[in-house]
Amino acid sequence: MINTRKKLITYLRKRDGIKPSLQATLVNIRCKLPDVVIFGGMVRDFGLGVRHFSSDIDMVTTASAEQIRHALAGLNPVMNKFGGFRFRENGRLFDIWSLQDTWAIREGHAQAKYLSDLCRTTFFNLDAVIFDVHALKVRARHGYDEDLQRRVLDINLEANPxxxxxxxxxxxxxxxxxxxxxxxxxxxxxxxxxxxxxxxxxxxxxxxxxxxxxxxxxxxxxxxxxxxxx
Structure with a gap:
C-alpha cells in the first residue's frame, strides 16, 4: 500500500491552475473534526493505478452528525440520502459521515469503535481501504494488497441496501x-x-x-x- 499512499499524497497536493490544492480543503476539515479518513473509491482507484480521480470524495469521521453540521457550517452542507452530509468546495463534491451513521453499522451488520473498522463494512473487498488525512496513512482489510495486485473483485460484507x-x-x-x-x-x-x-x-x-x-x-x-x- 506504499505506492497507493504516495500517489494519494501527490494528487492531494496538486494544484489545478489558480484553484487551491485539494489538500487545503482536507486541512480545513481535519482542523475542525477529529479522526477523518477518505474511504473507499478514491483510495481504491489510486491503488488500481488511475492518474486522476474526478468522482465524489467519501469521508468518515468519529464526530457525531451534529458536530459535523456545526464544523462544516461555513461550507453549507446538506444532508444526503444516505445519512451523511454533502458539500461542494473548489468544484469538488464531498460526502462525509459520522462513523455510527454509515449504513452497515447503523443497520447492525457490523460494529465499529475505530475508523479502521470501516474496512469490515464494505460490500466489495477492494473498497475496504481508508486513507487517514491526519496521519497520511493507508489502512485496509487483511489480504487487501494481494487482491489489489491480482485485480480480483470479491464480496467483503454481503449485506447491502x-x-x-x-x-x-x-x-x-x-x-x-x-x-x-x-x-x-x-x-x-x-x-x-x-x-x-x-x-x-x-x-x-x-x-x-x-x-x-x-x-x-x-x-x-x-x-x-x-x-x-x-
Missing part, C-alpha cells in the same frame, strides 16, 4: 477497471442479474459469467469483450 444495484455495480467496475470476479461474486451477480433486462454489454457479461460457471466455477472470471458480438 440494494442487491441488484450492487450486482450491476460489480459488472460495471469489472468492465471499466479490468477486474476479475471471484467465484462468490460471480454467483451473487448471476443470482441478481441472470435472465433480467440489461443493456447489451451487461447481457454479454452475464452470459459469459453463466458459461464460466459451467466450465470452471472454482476460478475467478475475466470478461472477454470481443465475445460480446455474437
Amino acid at each position: 440494494n442487491p441488484r444495484q450492487m450486482a450491476i455495480r460489480a459488472v460495471r467496475m469489472a468492465i471499466q477497471k479490468d477486474l476479475q470476479l471471484a467465484p462468490a461474486l460471480v454467483e451473487y451477480v448471476l443470482e441478481q442479474l441472470y435472465g433480467t433486462s440489461l443493456n447489451l454489454t451487461y447481457q454479454s457479461y452475464v452470459r459469459q459469467l453463466h458459461d464460466h460457471t459451467g466450465r470452471t466455477p472454482e476460478s475467478a472470471f475475466r470478461f472477454e469483450p470481443q465475445l460480446k458480438i455474437w
Whole structure:
C-alpha cells in the first residue's frame, strides 16, 4: 500500500491552475473534526493505478452528525440520502459521515469503535481501504494488497441496501477497471442479474459469467469483450 499512499499524497497536493490544492480543503476539515479518513473509491482507484480521480470524495469521521453540521457550517452542507452530509468546495463534491451513521453499522451488520473498522463494512473487498488525512496513512482489510495486485473483485460484507444495484455495480467496475470476479461474486451477480433486462454489454457479461460457471466455477472470471458480438 506504499505506492497507493504516495500517489494519494501527490494528487492531494496538486494544484489545478489558480484553484487551491485539494489538500487545503482536507486541512480545513481535519482542523475542525477529529479522526477523518477518505474511504473507499478514491483510495481504491489510486491503488488500481488511475492518474486522476474526478468522482465524489467519501469521508468518515468519529464526530457525531451534529458536530459535523456545526464544523462544516461555513461550507453549507446538506444532508444526503444516505445519512451523511454533502458539500461542494473548489468544484469538488464531498460526502462525509459520522462513523455510527454509515449504513452497515447503523443497520447492525457490523460494529465499529475505530475508523479502521470501516474496512469490515464494505460490500466489495477492494473498497475496504481508508486513507487517514491526519496521519497520511493507508489502512485496509487483511489480504487487501494481494487482491489489489491480482485485480480480483470479491464480496467483503454481503449485506447491502440494494442487491441488484450492487450486482450491476460489480459488472460495471469489472468492465471499466479490468477486474476479475471471484467465484462468490460471480454467483451473487448471476443470482441478481441472470435472465433480467440489461443493456447489451451487461447481457454479454452475464452470459459469459453463466458459461464460466459451467466450465470452471472454482476460478475467478475475466470478461472477454470481443465475445460480446455474437
